[in-house]
Amino acid sequence: xxxxxxxxxxxxxxxxxDHTKDDYAAAAPEIWDELRSSCPVAHSDAHxxxxxxxxxxxxxxxxxxxxxxxxxxxxxxxxxPAGIAPVGYAPxxxxxxxxxxxxxxxxxxxxxxxxxARWEDATRATCNELIDEILESEPGPEDPVDAATRxxxxxxxxxxxxxxxxxxxxxxxxxxxxxRILEKPGQxxxxxxxxxxxxxxxxVIAARRREPARDDLIGFLLDAELEGEPxxxxxxxxxxxxxxxxxxxxxxxxxxSSLWHLALHPEHRDRLRNDPDVEPFAIEELLRFxxxxxxxxxxxxxxxxxxxxxxxxxxxxxxLLPFPAANRDPEAFERADEFVIDRQRNRHLAFGLxxxxxxxxNLARMELRVAVTEWLRRIPDFxxxxxxxxxxxxxxxxxxxxxELPVKILRTAVPDEEARQ
Amino acid sequence: MKVTVDGELCQGHGxxxxxxxxxxxxxxxxxxxxLCPGGEVPAGSEGHAQLAADNCPEFAITIEV
Numbered sequence: 152x153x154x155x156x157x158x159x160x161x162x163x164x165x166x167x168x169d170h171t172k173d174d175y176a177a178a179a180p181e182i183w184d185e186l187r188s189s190c191p192v193a194h195s196d197a198h199x200x201x202x203x204x205x206x207x208x209x210x211x212x213x214x215x216x217x218x219x220x221x222x223x224x225x226x227x228x229x230x231x232p233a234g235i236a237p238v239g240y241a242p243x244x245x246x247x248x249x250x251x252x253x254x255x256x257x258x259x260x261x262x263x264x265x266x267x268a269r270w271e272d273a274t275r276a277t278c279n280e281l282i283d284e285i286l287e288s289e290p291g292p293e294d295p296v297d298a299a300t301r302x303x304x305x306x307x308x309x310x311x312x313x314x315x316x317x318x319x320x321x322x323x324x325x326x327x328x329x330x331r332i333l334e335k336p337g338q339x340x341x342x343x344x345x346x347x348x349x350x351x352x353x354x355v356i357a358a359r360r361r362e363p364a365r366d367d368l369i370g371f372l373l374d375a376e377l378e379g380e381p382x383x384x385x386x387x388x389x390x391x392x393x394x395x396x397x398x399x400x401x402x403x404x405x406x407x408s409s410l411w412h413l414a415l416h417p418e419h420r421d422r423l424r425n426d427p428d429v430e431p432f433a434i435e436e437l438l439r440f441x442x443x444x445x446x447x448x449x450x451x452x453x454x455x456x457x458x459x460x461x462x463x464x465x466x467x468x469x470x471l472l473p474f475p476a477a478n479r480d481p482e483a484f485e486r487a488d489e490f491v492i493d494r495q496r497n498r499h500l501a502f503g504l505x506x507x508x509x510x511x512x513n514l515a516r517m518e519l520r521v522a523v524t525e526w527l528r529r530i531p532d533f534x535x536x537x538x539x540x541x542x543x544x545x546x547x548x549x550x551x552x553x554x555e556l557p558v559k560i561l562r563t564a565v566p567d568e569e570a571r572q
Numbered sequence: 573m574k575v576t577v578d579g580e581l582c583q584g585h586g587x588x589x590x591x592x593x594x595x596x597x598x599x600x601x602x603x604x605x606x607l608c609p610g611g612e613v614p615a616g617s618e619g620h621a622q623l624a625a626d627n628c629p630e631f632a633i634t635i636e637v
Contacts, residue, residue: 264602435627
């Protein structure tokens with residue numbers, strides 16, 4: 152605890168952290184490193200009380216113990232879901248065994264690698280449209296271009312909207328809905344009841360039930376069966392809500408963090424552009440180092456023997472699972488605090504672990520790879536507009552990434568017509 | 573060299589068939605399947621087998637030499 156007490160931070164991170172505050176978001180990797188060596192399982196009274204393990208072994212143990220740690224709640228909030236296990240409000244992410252496996256199996260085929268490959272060309276086209284728009288505005292060497300708001304944030308929105316069969320132009324509304332849920336959980340917003348995710352999706356599902364069947368993800372869900380029965384409206388609503396929430400903000404964050412890293416590291420830009428063999432390793436190292444997602448669990452109702460890293464925890468306590476903190480644990484990774492672009496042993500947990508492994512990981516990985524490589528192909532050299540890396544604002548809550556990323560474009564490359572066809 | 577995937581441990585991260593498509597493939601749900609008959613790794617692919625084992629987040633891949 153002494154390291155924490157003598158640190159220059161304004162809070163005692165071991166007892167006063169709040170993952171929804173800017174100070175935590177700005178310095179999260181340093182906070183995790185500090186806690187791992189001083190107080191590896193932190194606890195805060197924020198949000199009604201929450202535990203924060205930072206060691207790989209402890210995060211893994213909780214993720215794999217689905218008997219004691221329920222997914223009934225996955226976003227830490229003063230309002231704690233109760234009595235809705237094993238289904239939860241957004242199956243399968245909020246589901247526990249035995250219900251979980253069937254709910255997950257419904258969705259898995261749509262996100263297997265060969266299905267995801269269907270969307271790669273559309274993703275590449277989206278990336279190039281966005282880069283065209285940026286370059287057509289002819290930014291001078293001193294004009295900052297926001298790579299987060301003009302590039303990264305649009306890519307997953309457009310891809311997931313297309314997969315769901317929803318209009319692309321609704322993307323900005325999805326982001327607003329998601330921001331309300333993820334970044335400031337529990338806060339009341341003065342919103343028009345018609346401008347909510349519930350209303351939006353209820354309207355879409357009702358309309359789609361009246362229309363002829365279509366070959367997209369919503370069509371797939373309307374057609375799916377669970378134990379011989381069609382899915383309930385609540386199940387369909389929850390699944391679509393999950394795909395929007397889990398598919399958009401997370402991927403935007405990973406793309407933004409990766410571009411932030413590359414803006415600061417010309418040697419890594421060159422390596423990625425010039426050494427095709429390094430690409431798969433570099434993408435996984437970006438995922439390890441900048442894993443955007445922290446999950447959460449609730450200690451299951453009636454469990455009286457649960458512990459996290461040796462700390463006894465009580466039934467109904469919240470536990471955060473910071474996968475990015477686990478990814479930087481020196482007990483699990485050699486040179487854990489270094490970005491090793493060709494890392495050969497990389498069992499990172501960016502997509503979680505166990506039965507809740509990110510359902511969309513193949514999609515997210517494809518989007519990240521295409522977004523990074525297309526940007527570098529067209530814009531080989533760029534740097535942060537403000538050379539101080541701390542000038543970039545990182546999102547708060549359980550998904551971490553840069554929300555503004557002003558860069559200066561130092562060099563552009565002529566589009567390779569062959570590669571775009 | 574022989575390679576096996578523990579189907580109880582595999583959660584479909586897809587790291588093995590991403591890194592070693594000569595040895596592993598995905599089933600319709602994204603879980604890993606070993607392509608080589610009997611798990612016998614062909615000569616020259618030992619490095620790929622090791623890479624797949626070293627990158628599985630679930631420690632689901634075992635190599636016997």
